[in-house]
Amino acid sequence: MKALCWQGPDRVAVERVPDPRIVNAQDVIVRVRQSMTCGSDLHLISGRFPDMQPGDVLGHEFVGEVVEVGSEVRRHAVGDRVVVCSVVACGRCWYCRQGLPSCCDNGNTNPEIAELAWSAVPAGCFGHSHALGGFAGSHAEYVRVPYADHGAFRVPDELSDDRAVFASDAAPAGWLGAELGDVRPGDVVAIWGCGAVGQLAARAAVLRGADRVICVDLVEDRLALAEREIGVETLHCARVDAGAELRERTGGRGADVCVEAVGMAPPRAGTRGGRLRHGADEPGGVREAVHACRKGGTVVVLGVFAGYVDGFPLGAVLHKGLTVRGARQHGQRHIPEVLDRMRRDELRPEYLATHRFSLDDGPRGYDLFRDRTEGCVRVVFTPDGR
Amino acid sequence: MDVSGRTADGRAGPRTYAVTIDRPPAEVAPDGKLPEPVARLGPGVAVTVRPAPGGRGTELVAVLCEDEPGPLARLSARLVGEDRRAAVRIALRQAKQVAETGEVLR
Ligand SMILES: NC(=O)c1ccc[n+]([C@@H]2O[C@H](COP(=O)([O-])OP(=O)(O)OC[C@H]3O[C@@H](n4cnc5c(N)ncnc54)[C@H](O)[C@@H]3O)[C@@H](O)[C@H]2O)c1
Ligand SMILES: [Zn+2]
Ligand SMILES: [Zn+2]
Numbered sequence: 343m344k345a346l347c348w349q350g351p352d353r354v355a356v357e358r359v360p361d362p363r364i365v366n367a368q369d370v371i372v373r374v375r376q377s378m379t380c381g382s383d384l385h386l387i388s389g390r391f392p393d394m395q396p397g398d399v400l401g402h403e404f405v406g407e408v409v410e411v412g413s414e415v416r417r418h419a420v421g422d423r424v425v426v427c428s429v430v431a432c433g434r435c436w437y438c439r440q441g442l443p444s445c446c447d448n449g450n451t452n453p454e455i456a457e458l459a460w461s462a463v464p465a466g467c468f469g470h471s472h473a474l475g476g477f478a479g480s481h482a483e484y485v486r487v488p489y490a491d492h493g494a495f496r497v498p499d500e501l502s503d504d505r506a507v508f509a510s511d512a513a514p515a516g517w518l519g520a521e522l523g524d525v526r527p528g529d530v531v532a533i534w535g536c537g538a539v540g541q542l543a544a545r546a547a548v549l550r551g552a553d554r555v556i557c558v559d560l561v562e563d564r565l566a567l568a569e570r571e572i573g574v575e576t577l578h579c580a581r582v583d584a585g586a587e588l589r590e591r592t593g594g595r596g597a598d599v600c601v602e603a604v605g606m607a608p609p610r611a612g613t614r615g616g617r618l619r620h621g622a623d624e625p626g627g628v629r630e631a632v633h634a635c636r637k638g639g640t641v642v643v644l645g646v647f648a649g650y651v652d653g654f655p656l657g658a659v660l661h662k663g664l665t666v667r668g669a670r671q672h673g674q675r676h677i678p679e680v681l682d683r684m685r686r687d688e689l690r691p692e693y694l695a696t697h698r699f700s701l702d703d704g705p706r707g708y709d710l711f712r713d714r715t716e717g718c719v720r721v722v723f724t725p726d727g728r
Numbered sequence: 729m730d731v732s733g734r735t736a737d738g739r740a741g742p743r744t745y746a747v748t749i750d751r752p753p754a755e756v757a758p759d760g761k762l763p764e765p766v767a768r769l770g771p772g773v774a775v776t777v778r779p780a781p782g783g784r785g786t787e788l789v790a791v792l793c794e795d796e797p798g799p800l801a802r803l804s805a806r807l808v809g810e811d812r813r814a815a816v817r818i819a820l821r822q823a824k825q826v827a828e829t830g831e832v833l834r
Contacts, residue, residue: 367830432828435828437828439750
């Protein structure tokens, strides 16, 4: 089959790869209908996130049709239209039972790499680093889905692929941001990063009753989109001093909840990242979020970092009494609710899929997505170009 | 997967490995019979089964009784695929996965 593969830092290409097959009895094989880009892919493609291998198939946000089921699969049958959680988790370990599937004990086939980096083993992920299992991704014609009874969800008939594909990762990530921040009616919520994750966190905050939501970014059209589609306030952080402006807008208090949805900064000229242990990243949006948060407030880190950051304002965390939380999304817990909200038109994220390409045009799609040109927020790939 | 096996001061020689399995001891080791992947390790590995606190299942602790090999012996052991320590870690993980999910994820 054809698949969009990582070939090395800043190089992706469509290659022929072997068709996936059932490996575990709890697997299904899904024929991909739509597969979408994510900010996480940019960290991988640039080489900033370590333990990628040339030939790895990218992509972790997808909808498709079940074409083969393993002998132990109970909840799915051939022909089901499913959206699949980007997180590979077993659904039965202690962490899964606590509602923390991205901390699953049994979803990662490379525990040694993860343990060395993070002193524990998190769940796996499709189309990601081998530190997260190295499972082949969804920018392909077919994809193998382990633990399918727990990670694949049937899409209600009335939901389009265009909408449902966001339930894979971006929508549950945004949902988690508002949940970890414990956003309540009356809160002022500030969000760094106006990509799909930041905008879906903003929408989740609105649905939880936030009084005001303020999105911070430096890409004009993304801010305009958030204003128009979610009705939030915005701040262009390259034009104004976002910290000062936020203080002013919150009567000097600071935001009750700050959500960071930016992640690792793009590599500085002349450097190449990709280290888990040594060499630190810039905390970027996290630092600003810590400074902009009110005393006793909560900072939520949704953006992906590989290892260490330098210049983290720990003094402010202590003296302001902040709570700092972070997680990869817990879709196995949130996707049913996300699909339900989509069905009720409370979540309509399809406006974020600004571009649609055939998988064959994958490299061009990623150029556009990385450069954020032509108003691009997310690119959807279809294997047959339709 | 939390198969811990480090010495407190971070030196090379982990000899004790532990894993927590989210199932009761009676299920993990019925009548004291160790789970298959761990039983297969054979002599030289002492295994303790004890309940985890707070209803978190069962702690399986394996102690590798052999002398710590020197760096050269370890390298050669790795080359011939006989790294006992890796074998213990893998066995504990497999026992956990089989008990919790019914199979080993590949
Ligand atoms: N926690 C999770 O489960 C989860 C899930 C999906 C994605 N992510 C991560 O979330 C982050 C965002 O994902 P995305 O798909 O929306 O990515 P994206 O690349 O589309 O969006 C990132 C946005 O951040 C903006 N930005 C950059 N620097 C900024 C700054 N200093 N202040 C404010 N905005 C800034 C960029 O202009 C861009 O609009 C990534 O790091 C991604 O890896 C996490
Ligand atoms: Zn994603
Ligand atoms: Zn689990």
